[in-house]
Amino acid sequence: MPVSSQPETIAVIGVGVIGSSWVSLFLAAGLKVRANDPAPGAEERLRAFVANAWPALENLGQTKGLTLEAAQAALSFHARIEDAATGAQFVQENAPERLEIKRETYARLEAGLADDAIIASSTSGIMPSALQELMTRPERFLVGHPFNPPHLIPLVEVVPGKQTTEACVEAATAFYRAIGKTPIRLHKEVVGHVANRLQGAIWREAVYLAQQGVASVEDIDLAVSAGPGQRWAIMGPSMTFNLGGGRGGMAHFLEHLGPAVETWWADLGAPHLDEATQKMLADAFDRLDDAQFEKAIQHRDKALLRRLRALAEDAQD
Template sequence: MQHPSTHPAIRRVAIVGAGTIGASWAALFLAHGLEVVVSDPAPDAEPLTRERVRAAWPVLAELGRVAASANPDALRFEPDLEAALKNADFVQENAPEREDFKTALFARMDAALPAHAIVASSSSGLIMSRLQSGCARPERFVIGHPFNPPHLIPLVEVVGGKQTSEETIERAIAFYRELGKYPIRLNKEVPGHIANRLQAAVWREAIHLAAENVASVADIDAAVSQGPGLRWALFGPHMTFNLGGGAGGLGHFMDHLLGPVQTWWDDLGAPEVTPELRQRLIAGVNAEACGRSIAELAAARDADLTALLKTLRR
C-alpha cells in the first residue's frame, strides 16, 4: 500500500491489546494481506484472538474484502511488546481505556518502534494531546477510533493531538481508506470524539424516558431501530432533516419546525442512574433479548450488518 510520502509502504501492522476490538482489527488487516502481529499479555489472549479472527473471516469473504493472498492463520502472536513492535509500520492500539495506562504505554511503544511507524489509538474518548505527552516522537501518534466491530463498520474517527503532525494524520486517513474504511477527520479534540457523543446524547434521553416510565426499554429501543435508525443508516441527522424540508431543504425545515424542536431540546432529561434504575435497564434489555445470549445477539447483528452493507454498496 503506497502513500504519497517518503515513508515505506505499510505492510507490517502491530496490534497492541487484543480483546474484541483488537481481534476485529486483526481480521480486517489480515484480510487485506498485511503482515499482522498481536501483542497482549493476557494468558488466553492468543486462542481467543484466533477464534475471533476465524469467526469474522466468512463475513469478510462474503463482503468481498478478502485478498487472494490473505490467510487468517497467518496471524503472529507475540506477548513481548518490544518484540512485536520491532519492525512495525503501523500500530493499532487497543489497550484499557485509562489515561495514565495509555500515556505510559505510548512512551514505551515510542521507544521501541522504528522512526517511520505510526501509532493509532482506538481510544473511544481520551484526548491524544495528553496521551502523547511523554513521547519523544509525539508527532506520529493519532487517534484512529473505530466503531465495533471494526471489520464491519466502516467509520474511523481520526484526530491528532497538539503535537501530531499533519503528515501522520494524512497517512493514517489514506491507510484506512485503502482498507475500505470511511475515515472522518476531526478538526479539534473533544472527549468522546463525535459518534460516541451522539450515541451518548441519544442514550441519555433513552434512559430518561425509561426512568420516567414513558415506555418499556424494548419499546424505547424499537423507537430508534424501527424508526430514525433506519434513516440514519443512509443519512446523518442534518441530511435527514434536509430531506424532511422537502423542496426547500433544511432551510424550510428550520423555518417551520426549529421552534417545536427547540421546545423538545428544552425538555430533554438529565437522568441520574440510581442502582434501581440500573437494574431496571438491565432487566429491560434481558427481556428484550428473549432468551438469546450475547453471542447469539452479536451473530444476528453481524449477519444483519453484512446484509445492510451489501445493500448500501449496491
C-alpha cells in the same frame, strides 16, 4: 518527520474484542500483522476470532480472494511489545483505558519502531494530547477510534493531539480509507469524540423517557430501530432533515419546523443513573440467558452484514 503512507506491516497491541477485530480487518486487506497481548491464551483466542470473522469479511468482498490459511500465516504473535513493533509501519494500540498503562506502552513501542511509523490509539475517552505528552516522537501519534466491531462497522474517528503533524493525520486517514474504513477527521479534542457523544445523547433521552414512564425500554428501542434508525444507517441527522424539507431543503425545513425542534430540545431530559434507574434498565434485559444473548449478537452481526452489502451495492449503481 516523514511518515509511512503505505504500511505493509501492522503492529496491534492488545487483542481483546476490539484488537482482534482490527487484526481481522488488517489481515483481510493483505497486510502482515504482529500482535501482542499479555493475557494467557491470547494468541489462541485471537486466531479463533479471525477464523470466525473471516466468512463475514469474505461476504463483504474485503478479502479479495485471500484464504484464511494465508491470513493466519501473515499473523505473528509476540510476547514483548518491542518485538511486535519491530518492522511495523503502523501501530493500532488497544491497551486498557488507563493513561499510565498507555504511556508505558508507547515508551516500549518507540523503543522498537522506525521513526516514520504511526501510532494510533483506539481509545474512546482519553485525549490524544495527554497520551502523547511523554512520547519521544509525539508528532506521529493520534487517535484512531473505531466502532465495535471494527472489521464490520466502517467508521473510524481520526483525532490529532496538539503535537500531531498534519502529515501524520493525512497518512493515517489515507491508510484507513485504503483498507475499507470510513474515516472522519476531528478538528478539536473532545471527551467521547463524535459518535459516542451522539449515541450517548440519544440514550440519555431514551433513559429519561423510560424513567418518566412514557414507554417501556423495549418500545423506546423499537422507536429508534424501526423509525429514525432506518434512515440513520443511510445518512446522518442533518441530511435526513435536509431531505425532509423537500425541494426547499434545510432552509425550508428550518423555516417550517425549526421552532418545533427548539421545543423538543428545550424539553429533553437529564436523567441520572441512580440505583432505581440502573435496576429499571437491567430488569428490561435480565430475561436473556446465555444462548439468547449469543443469538442476539449473531442477529446483530448478520443484519449488519446484510445492510453493509446492500449499501455497497447501492454505491456502485
